[in-house]
Amino acid sequence: MHSFNKTTVVTQFILVGFSSLKELQLLLFVLFLLLYLTILLANATIMVVIRFSRTLHTPMYGLLFILSFSESCYTFVIIPQLLVHLLSATKTISFTACTTQLFFFLGFACTNCFLIAVMGYDRYVAICHPLRYTLIMNKTFGLGLVSLSAFTGFLIALVATNLICEMPFCGPNKVNHYFCDMAPVIKLACTDTHVKELALFSLSILVIMVPFLLILISYGFILNTILKIPSAEGKRKAFATCASHLTVVFVHYGCASIIYLRPKSKSASDKDQLVAVTYTVVTPLLNPLVYSLRNQEVKTALKRVLRKSVNTKGG
Numbered sequence: 001m002h003s004f005n006k007t008t009v010v011t012q013f014i015l016v017g018f019s020s021l022k023e024l025q026l027l028l029f030v031l032f033l034l035l036y037l038t039i040l041l042a043n044a045t046i047m048v049v050i051r052f053s054r055t056l057h058t059p060m061y062g063l064l065f066i067l068s069f070s071e072s073c074y075t076f077v078i079i080p081q082l083l084v085h086l087l088s089a090t091k092t093i094s095f096t097a098c099t100t101q102l103f104f105f106l107g108f109a110c111t112n113c114f115l116i117a118v119m120g121y122d123r124y125v126a127i128c129h130p131l132r133y134t135l136i137m138n139k140t141f142g143l144g145l146v147s148l149s150a151f152t153g154f155l156i157a158l159v160a161t162n163l164i165c166e167m168p169f170c171g172p173n174k175v176n177h178y179f180c181d182m183a184p185v186i187k188l189a190c191t192d193t194h195v196k197e198l199a200l201f202s203l204s205i206l207v208i209m210v211p212f213l214l215i216l217i218s219y220g221f222i223l224n225t226i227l228k229i230p231s232a233e234g235k236r237k238a239f240a241t242c243a244s245h246l247t248v249v250f251v252h253y254g255c256a257s258i259i260y261l262r263p264k265s266k267s268a269s270d271k272d273q274l275v276a277v278t279y280t281v282v283t284p285l286l287n288p289l290v291y292s293l294r295n296q297e298v299k300t301a302l303k304r305v306l307r308k309s310v311n312t313k314g315g
Helices: 021-054 059-087 094-129 131-135 139-165 182-186 194-227 232-260 272-292 296-315
Strands: 014-017 092-094
Touching: 014 059, 014 094, 021 059, 021 131, 059 094, 059 139, 059 182, 059 272, 092 094, 092 131, 094 131, 094 139, 094 182, 094 232, 139 194, 182 194, 194 232, 232 272
Parallel strands: none
Antiparallel strands: 014 092
16 A cells, blocks of 8 residues: 555555355356357457458448457456456456556447447448448548547547546445446545546446437438338348347447446446446457348358368368
8 A cells, every 4th residue: 555646545456346156256267268269259250251351341341340359359458357356366456457447448448339330320321322332431431430439439538537546545445346447446436426427427428328329310311211212122131231230239338328327326236247247248249240140241251261261271
């Protein structure tokens, strides 16, 4: 212990995580390890297929490539440390490491929220303005949207992390979570946190609700356009191109809303941890699975890449 910003004396936190499930620690380790390896393999597969399939060199799949990369980084910030703590008797994390984890977690989480919104705009342009699609969603504009998403995401993460770092931590140091998230860390501050919690809640609305509302508006226009398509086959294809994205949208924003857009609660966060598992583990796994299982173009490209790989080894 030593002073930090004059009033802060806590130099490390204890991540309580799943400590109450002592007899299941090894089982949880195996489960999370398998899920983590699956996430990395699934996202890597999506990126490789998109990279080596010319038919997938379109703005939509370029955005999916970047989302898969971002999701992989997002899980890397959280799961490896969780795995170490599941096998360790000491589950401590330094104040600096905690705030660093919080920054990168928020950075990639915010970036993903904005990227999913950009993908919604891409679907809007593709269906509502098909003749102008390649003109509007050109490489320069697409990279600009991605860069803006990442810049805004990490800027918001920097502001949020700084707000929390400015708080004094002088007593309790047990974080009732398996990683350093905003609410569990703020609960340990030795000061009135209402003003900063309101500021963080406002940032949460900006990150979650604004992109979600923009997606809903986009799909309002998309639905209106689809209903005007005369053929049933045309409508089916149009709906099929949106189904994968909509699935990801509702799971991603739904879980985020449950945690970050609700009234403050002083109760234990055991249920929060279950929801957190969904958006830190299940959602990154869901993205590649949904886009590969529900998307005929990706499935076809995957078969082509695998066939080419087998033929190369055989030759």
